[in-house]
Amino acid sequence: MPRGVWPATLAPVAQVLDHGLDLDTVTVFVGENGAGKSTLVEAIALAFGMGPEGGSTMSGHSTRPSESPLWEHLALHREPGAPKSGFFLRAETMHGLFTFLEQHPGARPEPVFHERSHGESFLDFVIDRSQWPGLWILDEPESALSFQGCLALIGLLQAIVDDGLGQVVLSTHSPVLAAFPGATIHEVGEWGLRRSAWADxxxxxxxxxxxxxxxxxxxxxxxxxxxxxxxxx
Known part of the structure; x- marks a missing residue:
């Protein structure tokens, strides 16, 4: 990707393109609006085969394309035997995803997410798919969640990780979610990406x-x- 073309003009994106990035069992991106964290997690999700507006691998859910072409320039490397499935959940498009799921039901019944509150439906989605191994990517989920909801989400994702069923990539403005136990935190800004301790x-x-x-x-x-x-x- 040419470095003078957006989103490669963003320092964190240029750093990833030039040097790559190792994702740990739990990887958290934090930073100001427009810094590039959502651009990065979206590109990771697309490169993994997930829908740009959320969903599982090969879901095909898309209403109005707005994603950057960054994903076309990323190569993801899995450990041998790593699951090929995954889920992408972003708060800003979650209700569109839930409508897509209603219109394209799978072989098994699942909750009618629209019948729950914004935060409850978000947590219900994670609970419903928590036994499926794979890569979990969440973009600013605190938009849907209260303080207690953020703690509940950490608990759900921690159980998935502890059971060896998943890897988590999280973009957030929430200090609660950024405190995910054992997470590797990358602070995103004009400097690029820098690993940081939560307290710093x-x-x-x-x-x-x-x-x-x-x-x-x-x-x-x-x-x-x-x-x-x-x-x-």
Whole structure:
């Protein structure tokens, strides 16, 4: 992929194209909006054969193509005997995926996910497929989940990993999900990818500082609204 063409203009994408990336049993990407983490996990899912809007390998689910061509330039290498199946679940397109599943039922009955709440249906999907071995890729699942829901998702995915049934790749803005036990965390930004400890993440430091003194951040929003000062801390 030419380095002057998006998404290779993003430092994390260029780093992966130039040097590759080893995925661990649980790999977590964190970073600001637009940094490239969702672009990376989407490309991994597509290179593995999953639908761009979610689903299993060979699902074929797609409504409005918007994915980058990055996946065409990635080569995934599996360990001998590794499962070839997988699941891609992204919060922004999950309801479209659930409609696709209703319209294309498999041989076995499964939950009607639309009859559950946003977060409940997300967790139900993981529960329903938790006995299928493979690669689990989740893009910002906290969009569908409460605090307790995030903890429940970690528990479900941890059980899948502990049973030797899966490998997890996760993109998130949630410090809760980023705390996945034993995960390798990559902080994504203008520097590219850098491995980080949970406590050292900007995500964790910023949210901890906000929770300790929210007024220090919120007062700048009022100042920005009346034009007296920029919204910086």
């Amino acid at each position: 993440l900007d995500l964790v430091r910023n949210q901890r500082a906000f929770l300790n003194a929210p007024e220090q951040y919120l007062r700048h929003l009022d100042a920005a609204a009346d034009g007296t000062r920029p919204p910086t801390q």
